[in-house]
Every structure is written in C-alpha cells, then in structure tokens.
Amino acid sequence: MNAPNTISPYDFDAILASRGVDLPALRVDTLQLNVTKLCNQACRHCHVDASPARTEAMSRDTIEQCLRVLAQHPQIATLDITGGAPELHDDFEYLVERATALGRHVMVRHNLTVQLDGHPKSGRSMEHLPAFFARHKVEVVSSLPYYQAYFTDAQRGSGVFEKSIEAMRRLNAVGYGIDGSGLRFDLVYNPVGPYLPAAQASLEADYREALRAQFGVEFSQLFTITNMPLHRFALHLRKSGQYEAYMDKLLAAFNPAAAEGVMCRNLISVDHTGTIYDCDFNQQIGLQLREPATIHDFDYERLAQRRIRFGDHCLGCTAGAGSSCGGATA
Amino acid sequence: MSNYFESEDLKKFGEIGRHAKPLADDFFRYYGKVTGTDGALSKREKSLIALAIAHAERCAYCIDAYTTACLEAGANPEQMAEAVHVAAAMKAGITLVHSVQMNNHLDRLVL
Numbered sequence: 001m002n003a004p005n006t007i008s009p010y011d012f013d014a015i016l017a018s019r020g021v022d023l024p025a026l027r028v029d030t031l032q033l034n035v036t037k038l039c040n041q042a043c044r045h046c047h048v049d050a051s052p053a054r055t056e057a058m059s060r061d062t063i064e065q066c067l068r069v070l071a072q073h074p075q076i077a078t079l080d081i082t083g084g085a086p087e088l089h090d091d092f093e094y095l096v097e098r099a100t101a102l103g104r105h106v107m108v109r110h111n112l113t114v115q116l117d118g119h120p121k122s123g124r125s126m127e128h129l130p131a132f133f134a135r136h137k138v139e140v141v142s143s144l145p146y147y148q149a150y151f152t153d154a155q156r157g158s159g160v161f162e163k164s165i166e167a168m169r170r171l172n173a174v175g176y177g178i179d180g181s182g183l184r185f186d187l188v189y190n191p192v193g194p195y196l197p198a199a200q201a202s203l204e205a206d207y208r209e210a211l212r213a214q215f216g217v218e219f220s221q222l223f224t225i226t227n228m229p230l231h232r233f234a235l236h237l238r239k240s241g242q243y244e245a246y247m248d249k250l251l252a253a254f255n256p257a258a259a260e261g262v263m264c265r266n267l268i269s270v271d272h273t274g275t276i277y278d279c280d281f282n283q284q285i286g287l288q289l290r291e292p293a294t295i296h297d298f299d300y301e302r303l304a305q306r307r308i309r310f311g312d313h314c315l316g317c318t319a320g321a322g323s324s325c326g327g328a329t330a
Numbered sequence: 331m332s333n334y335f336e337s338e339d340l341k342k343f344g345e346i347g348r349h350a351k352p353l354a355d356d357f358f359r360y361y362g363k364v365t366g367t368d369g370a371l372s373k374r375e376k377s378l379i380a381l382a383i384a385h386a387e388r389c390a391y392c393i394d395a396y397t398t399a400c401l402e403a404g405a406n407p408e409q410m411a412e413a414v415h416v417a418a419a420m421k422a423g424i425t426l427v428h429s430v431q432m433n434n435h436l437d438r439l440v441l
Binding site: 146148150151191193195196197198199202203206 | 372373374398401402403404406407408
C-alpha cells in the first residue's frame with residue numbers, strides 16, 4: 001500500500017519555491033513582546049486564545065533582559081507590546097517607562113475596553129491609561145473590526161462597540177488621533193469571518209467619515225489585517241466546514257508583492273517565557289525559530305540573518321494586499 | 331433527490347470553457363474587468379448592484395459569491411439589505427407597471 005500523501009496544498013515553503021519568492025530576514029528593527037495572555041475580553045477570532053482566565057505573564061527578569069537587549073541594540077528602534085491586554089501585566093508601566101527612557105518608539109496593542117473594564121482579576125482601575133500613554137508618547141494601536149456595532153460586537157463581545165467608542169473619546173481627549181498632537185492612535189480592521197479585508201485606503205475613509213459624523217471620534221490611520229487560521233478562528237472554520245474554503249481563498253489570493261513586505265522579515269517576537277519566534281502567530285502555535293533561541297541568549301547578527309520558519313497560516317499574511325501588524329503590505 | 335444548485339459547484343464556474351475555451355476566456359476577462367475593478371463606479375457599488383441582481387435573478391451561486399464580495403469591498407449588512415430592497419422594489423414596480431397594459435386592454439374591452 002502506498003503511503004498517504006502528507007504534503008499540504010498550503011505548504012508555504014513549497015508555494016514560495018514554486019513562485020520563485022525568497023523571504024530571508026532583513027534586519028531586526030522591532031522587538032515585539034507578548035507579555036501576557038490575560039485579557040478582559042475573549043474575542044472569537046483571537047489567535048492568542050486570550051481571556052480573563054489566562055495566567056501567563058512575563059517575569060520581571062525577562063522584562064529586564066528585554067530592556068538590556070534594547071539598550072545594547074539601538075538599531076532596534078521600536079518596542080511593540082502586545083498580549084492579551086498588555087496593560088494588565090503588573091510590570092507594563094515599568095516596561096513602557098524604561099523603554100521610552102531608552103529613546104525607543106513604543107507601540108501598545110490596546111483593546112480600548114480595558115480602560116473601562118479594569119483588571120478582570122483584581123478589579124484595578126485602568127482609567128489612567130490615556131494619560132499614561134500620552135505622558136510617554138506611546139503609539140496606541142486598537143482593534144475596531146468595523147465602524148458599527150453589529151460586526152464589532154459579533155467578534156469582540158456584546159457591548160464592546162459602545163465601550164470602545166467611549167474609550168476612543170478618552171484617548172482623543174488627551175490628544176490621541178488629533179492632528180498636530182504628535183500622539184498616534186491607529187485602528188485595526190479585520191474581517192468578521194472567512195473573507196479578505198477591503199482595500200485599506202477606502203475603508204479608512206469610511207471609518208473616518210462614519211466615526212467623525214456619528215460619534216465625534218478621531219484616529220490617525222487604519223490598518224487592515226487578515227484573520228489567521230489559528231486557534232479560535234481555525235476551530236470556528238473547522239466546525240462550520242469552512243476551513244478548506246478559507247485556505248483556498250488565501251492561496252488563490254497569494255500576492256508575491258505582499259509577501260515581500262511580511263513583518264517577520266524585520267521583527268522578532270518574544271513570548272512570556274523569553275523564547276524568541278519569527279512572529280506572534282508562530283509564537284501562538286509554538287513554532288520556534290529554526291535555531292531555537294531566547295531573549296537571554298540574544299544574538300543580533302544571527303537573528304538578522306536567520307531563515308524564517310513558515311507554516312500554512314503564513315498564507316494569511318500574503319493574501320491580497322497583504323497583512324501585518326502595520327496593516328496592508330502591498 | 332438531487333439538487334440543481336450545489337454550493338460546491340461554484341468552484342466549477344471556470345469549467346464553462348470546457349467546450350468553448352476562447353469564448354469563456356473572453357467572457358471571464360470582460361467579467362473580471364467589469365465587476366472586479368474600480369472604475370466610474372467603485373468595486374463596492376458594483377458588488378452591491380451584482381448582489382441585487384443575484385436576488386432578482388434568484389441565483390444561489392451569485393448570492394453566495396456577492397455576499398462575500400460585498401464584505402470584501404467594505405460594505406455592511408445595512409447597505410446589502412438596501413440593495414436587495416432596491417431589487418425587490420424594482421420587481422414590484424415592474425409587476426405593477428404592467429397593470430397599465432391591463433388597464434389599456436380593459437379600456438378596449440369595456441363598453
């Protein structure tokens with residue numbers, strides 16, 4: 001009997017090879033830290049499976065080592081802090097204060113509602129966050145799947161849209177998203193199902209017009225991001241019988257120009273234990289570097305010249321106009 | 331009982347060229363240019379028109395395809411529902427305007 005054919009039709013390395021595309025790492029200019037999986041929300045598409053029940057958190061030792069790496073490598077210009085809701089980590093503010101003192105550009109993946117919900121375990125208030133962000137000139141990046149409640153609440157939970165608008169007003173009140181303030185406040189769109197995002201520029205115009213007219217809120221820029229077929233979203237796709245159709249859609253929309261701009265070529269992602277990954281998606285499925293490494297044995301040259309480890313999910317970053325933590329790539 | 335409309339069959343649309351490939355190629359080039367690009371009408375507007383026609387023509391394949399296409403063009407369910415209402419209103423109007431013909435004939439028949 002012949003052995004079953006185990007080659008996935010979505011094998012990303014094979015797809016790159018067949019299209020003649022090579023994607024080596026280029027540099028490391030962004031250090032992305034996933035400091036906790038704890039979150040006040042439990043979104044249906046979350047590739048981290050974050051929720052109020054999660055307990056993973058980066059130790060102070062590991063945070064100190066991340067700061068040492070930043071101090072020793074000025075070429076790493078950006079610290080991108082994510083989670084879960086990273087503000088729920090006890091050392092979040094210490095990390096931001098130290099990184100900004102080092103002159104680094106700090107980005108926070110802020111889910112908006114944590115401002116109003118507070119800490120899901122301790123009940124600690126988070127209403128000070130807009131003022132804290134502004135004091136340290138942090139770039140705030142927040143998910144808002146649509147400029148209406150229907151899609152937003154379907155994905156992120158009932159009542160999330162209304163709370164998000166209130167949180168946006170509080171960010172605007174301290175200058176975030178307001179022209180001339182120097183305080184960047186970006187929004188993130190992602191589809192509420194197995195389909196590709198609309199064009200970033202046209203959707204940004206829709207968001208700006210609707211949010212300004214209906215709610216009086218402002219933002220700097222919109223990033224469109226494609227849903228990754230991982231964890232909760234992958235489970236939904238499989239349960240609803242849509243997994244293959246979604247993967248086929250991503251494969252059919254493979255765009256070499258978008259592939260050139262994938263974020264893993266200029267960042268590394270660190271989990272709460274200090275283990276380094278090519279990106280946050282690889283981190284969430286435990287797909288370690290080809291040569292495993294941690295922040296404690298950080299070697300810039302080796303990382304900047306590494307061969308990136310790809311998986312089927314990488315098709316999510318290369319479909320259509322592309323997708324990254326900074327939005328479309330092509 | 332077999333169904334004439336199987337959603338899986340939508341994937342086979344490209345096979346309409348099995349016995350007349352040059353004609354099918356011409357069609358798909360035209361179809362892609364008309365529906366898949368921004369022109370004097372945006373892709374979103376075109377998708378909403380196509381969704382309305384899909385309902386009016388009762389094409390199950392097209393309803394699936396253009397529900398997705400509308401979302402991928404940034405449309406929302408309210409816009410999509412209004413597009414279907416336009417189709418419904420047109421259908422109703424088209425039906426009702428034929429009553430002019432009925433009245434004309436009545437006028438001829440009735441003493």
